[in-house]
Amino acid sequence: MARACVVGAGMTQFGVHDEPLEELFADAALSAIHDAGVDGDEIEGLYFGNAMGGITENDTHLAPKLASHLGLQGIPCQRFEDACATSSNAFKHAVQSVEAGVHDVVLVGGVERCTAETGLDTEAMTRTFASASHREYEQPTGLTFPGVFALLTKRHMHEYGTTEEQLAEVAVKNHAHGQYNPRAHFGREADVAEVLDSPVVADPFHLMDCCPFSDGASAVVVVSEDVAETYDGDPVAVSGIGHRTDAVPIADKAAPVETTAAKEAANEAYAQADISPDDVDFAEVHDCFTGAEVIAIEALGLVPEGEGGAAAMRGDTYLSGEMPVNPSGGLKAKGHPIGATGTAQIVELTEQLRGSAGDRQVAGADKGIAHNLGGDTATAVVTVMEAAR
Amino acid sequence: MARACVVGAGMTQFGVHDEPLEELFADAALSAIHDAGVDGDEIEGLYFGNAMGGITENDTHLAPKLASHLGLQGIPCQRFEDACATSSNAFKHAVQSVEAGVHDVVLVGGVERCTAETGLDTEAMTRTFASASHREYEQPTGLTFPGVFALLTKRHMHEYGTTEEQLAEVAVKNHAHGQYNPRAHFGREADVAEVLDSPVVADPFHLMDCCPFSDGASAVVVVSEDVAETYDGDPVAVSGIGHRTDAVPIADKAAPVETTAAKEAANEAYAQADISPDDVDFAEVHDCFTGAEVIAIEALGLVPEGEGGAAAMRGDTYLSGEMPVNPSGGLKAKGHPIGATGTAQIVELTEQLRGSAGDRQVAGADKGIAHNLGGDTATAVVTVMEAAR
Numbered sequence: 194m195a196r197a198c199v200v201g202a203g204m205t206q207f208g209v210h211d212e213p214l215e216e217l218f219a220d221a222a223l224s225a226i227h228d229a230g231v232d233g234d235e236i237e238g239l240y241f242g243n244a245m246g247g248i249t250e251n252d253t254h255l256a257p258k259l260a261s262h263l264g265l266q267g268i269p270c271q272r273f274e275d276a277c278a279t280s281s282n283a284f285k286h287a288v289q290s291v292e293a294g295v296h297d298v299v300l301v302g303g304v305e306r307c308t309a310e311t312g313l314d315t316e317a318m319t320r321t322f323a324s325a326s327h328r329e330y331e332q333p334t335g336l337t338f339p340g341v342f343a344l345l346t347k348r349h350m351h352e353y354g355t356t357e358e359q360l361a362e363v364a365v366k367n368h369a370h371g372q373y374n375p376r377a378h379f380g381r382e383a384d385v386a387e388v389l390d391s392p393v394v395a396d397p398f399h400l401m402d403c404c405p406f407s408d409g410a411s412a413v414v415v416v417s418e419d420v421a422e423t424y425d426g427d428p429v430a431v432s433g434i435g436h437r438t439d440a441v442p443i444a445d446k447a448a449p450v451e452t453t454a455a456k457e458a459a460n461e462a463y464a465q466a467d468i469s470p471d472d473v474d475f476a477e478v479h480d481c482f483t484g485a486e487v488i489a490i491e492a493l494g495l496v497p498e499g500e501g502g503a504a505a506m507r508g509d510t511y512l513s514g515e516m517p518v519n520p521s522g523g524l525k526a527k528g529h530p531i532g533a534t535g536t537a538q539i540v541e542l543t544e545q546l547r548g549s550a551g552d553r554q555v556a557g558a559d560k561g562i563a564h565n566l567g568g569d570t571a572t573a574v575v576t577v578m579e580a581a582r
Numbered sequence: 583m584a585r586a587c588v589v590g591a592g593m594t595q596f597g598v599h600d601e602p603l604e605e606l607f608a609d610a611a612l613s614a615i616h617d618a619g620v621d622g623d624e625i626e627g628l629y630f631g632n633a634m635g636g637i638t639e640n641d642t643h644l645a646p647k648l649a650s651h652l653g654l655q656g657i658p659c660q661r662f663e664d665a666c667a668t669s670s671n672a673f674k675h676a677v678q679s680v681e682a683g684v685h686d687v688v689l690v691g692g693v694e695r696c697t698a699e700t701g702l703d704t705e706a707m708t709r710t711f712a713s714a715s716h717r718e719y720e721q722p723t724g725l726t727f728p729g730v731f732a733l734l735t736k737r738h739m740h741e742y743g744t745t746e747e748q749l750a751e752v753a754v755k756n757h758a759h760g761q762y763n764p765r766a767h768f769g770r771e772a773d774v775a776e777v778l779d780s781p782v783v784a785d786p787f788h789l790m791d792c793c794p795f796s797d798g799a800s801a802v803v804v805v806s807e808d809v810a811e812t813y814d815g816d817p818v819a820v821s822g823i824g825h826r827t828d829a830v831p832i833a834d835k836a837a838p839v840e841t842t843a844a845k846e847a848a849n850e851a852y853a854q855a856d857i858s859p860d861d862v863d864f865a866e867v868h869d870c871f872t873g874a875e876v877i878a879i880e881a882l883g884l885v886p887e888g889e890g891g892a893a894a895m896r897g898d899t900y901l902s903g904e905m906p907v908n909p910s911g912g913l914k915a916k917g918h919p920i921g922a923t924g925t926a927q928i929v930e931l932t933e934q935l936r937g938s939a940g941d942r943q944v945a946g947a948d949k950g951i952a953h954n955l956g957g958d959t960a961t962a963v964v965t966v967m968e969a970a971r
Contacts, residue, residue, distance in 0.1 A: 213718055247636040247663075247713055251721065254665035254714040257827040257960040266829040267846070270961070271671050274636075274661045276643035282660050286675060293682035324636055325643040329602055332640065438646040440655040457656070571646040572659070 371522025590618025760911025
């Protein structure tokens with residue numbers, strides 16, 4: 194079985210956009226296509242992710258529409274939706290299609306508009322984001338995602354002594370990284386006092402513990418390793434993708450704070466890649482909230498259980514540390530256009546593993562991992578990639 | 583490469599349901615699981631389709647929720663959305679995953695609620711269904727799907743002399759078949775006068791030329807041919823699945839009335855199955871409107887170009903004819919719960935090819951074809967199945 198490689202990667206600025214979804218997606222897709230040096234008529238399929246466009250823009254059946262806008266009408270196109278893990282799951286299927294020989298060259302990506310540019314106000318958008326929680330048992334209680342992750346983080350604090358200062362340090366770190374990412378929604382420095390002084394959203398989270406929702410798009414071109422050398426873009430190999438779920442609603446999870454789905458997805462990805470967490474040089478993780486990053490790096494085995502907060506405090510997860518986490522700035526600084534977030538992590542892995550990440554380059558990056566969550570940690574997709582040259 | 587087989591199939595009554603999506607889906611899924619005689623812990627993945635649940639019920643991230651309700655939490659789950667072709671595309675990916683050896687046993691299905699049980703009125707639902715047309719170029723004009731298919735059908739009438747009586751005969755035939763399907767939404771006989779006397783919805787379509795939108799769910803269990811004999815359910819082999827798209831919006835299509843995507847998807851499916859249209863014993867086609875069935879059977883090569891209307895008039899497409907079309911009653915009589923329609927066609931193919939379709943059994947059914955459209959014919963998925971024993 195030939196491995197799948199990414200040979201092209203592109204994304205828009207994450208932030209506020211007034212273009213329609215097809216134009217936003219085309220920006221990212223054409224960047225990826227140009228980076229790969231692939232001709233349009235070589236692209237055999239579109240694996241596409243969008244989470245909320247039905248609710249926010251009354252726009253479903255987006256895959257053929259976006260393909261048409263790119264001049265790719267005719268090819269098989271499919272839309273995936275798995276909450277915040279939407280485009281990672283599209284990527285998984287694209288990779289599997291290439292590994293199986295169904296396709297040799299495919300385009301993968303996602304797009305979302307989450308800001309007031311959709312025409313929806315904060316109340317309507319809050320209700321929309323809550324659509325990814327349990328309709329009968331959670332939505333009626335008013336439990337939105339800041340509350341979900343606050344509950345998990347409170348438990349982590351109780352069990353391991355994680356502090357608000359440690360959480361704040363995660364935000365400060367990701368903003369420190371994000372200042373070097375020209376496509377970040379909030380690419381500027383912050384300090385611990387600013388985080389702790391910001392308004393409380395859901396205890397223990399202050400506003401600055403929370404990622405922003407953004408408008409944006411991301412895309413990659415995936416090809417078979419057998420033909421990767423024929424394209425312009427430096428190939429980066431996909432050596433493992435794990436995908437697991439956990440019970441919904443959160444009250445039915447056996448061990449919510451462990452994020453069991455993420456642990457099992459990571460183990461699957463490591464096994465496929467034949468590596469251990471010790472081999473990982475850096476990670477892009479789903480830091481929708483600072484506490485989510487703390488829990489994520491433990492689930493991935495990158496730090497010992499309970500050490501996620503302390504690791505940030507010690508500087509271990511900074512670009513200069515022993516295990517850089519979220520060199521892109523993460524969801525926290527880069528932004529979180531829901532359906533685009535998964536493939537945006539793949540874009541960052543690609544750039545890091547090519548050594549083309551500029552001021553935010555992880556030194557000696559040879560193997561990277563991406564961790565993308567959906568909903569109340571019910572979906573987890575974990576991807577291992579490595580330099581192919 | 584081992585072929586994929588369906589070893590279990592189930593669906594709910596199509597019609598009006600007040601259960602939440604997870605209970606409706608569980609009814610279909612547990613029927614399929616029971617039919618297959620598969621244990622829950624053997625099921626390795628859920629390939630799931632729902633088209634409109636975000637808009638209609640503020641319920642996204644449905645795949646892990648539905649898996650949890652079935653006691654299947656933990657397995658990889660994914661939601662597909664491709665308008666009315668939603669669960670056919672889920673089925674394609676499930677089949678590909680089995681053919682590739684990624685999984686040996688998977689559950690596939692779809693669910694939708696489209697009636698007033700969602701709490702939405704006709705105006706809101708009309709807007710919801712229109713979300714599958716072009717957001718910028720078509721929705722603002724008020725062009726909803728009766729209008730889209732009326733345009734295609736008017737052109738067909740102009741080019742080939744197809745008549746309103748021929749269209750009415752398609753409805754009459756599908757109701758004649760549907761009276762033998764205990765799960766049909768409108769399983770009762772109709773006559774040509776009733777169709778022609780019903781109110782005009784979009785010229786040339788009367789109300790009785792249009793399928794109803796329904797609540798319902800359908801599911802199948804797909805396994806590798808290598809292990810098919812170990813299950814209780816008679817296996818039916820998937821010998822080809824074609825999937826193509828066409829330009830969006832409709833004004834950009836080179837030849838709208840030919841439904842190019844369907845033609846090409848059919849050719850791909852025939853090639854994979856190594857058969858020609860002459861080998862097909864019966865077809866389930868996407869008769870969202872009577873004119874859509876006329877066009878579909880031509881695109882599939884089951885009747886000569888321009889002969890779709892005349893074929894119904896001659897009785898060729900009746901159960902007793904030479905090429906039975908929509909023995910289930912089709913979308914017209916069986917109903918159309920959008921995300922459930924694709925796998926419901928697969929349920930019908932399975933029952934026909936097992937010879938277990940009762941009063942609506944196609945005599946000598948050995949090879950069947952399913953044709954599922956999404957949007958303004960922009961997505962087409964065509965599946966060939968054959969008796970495996």
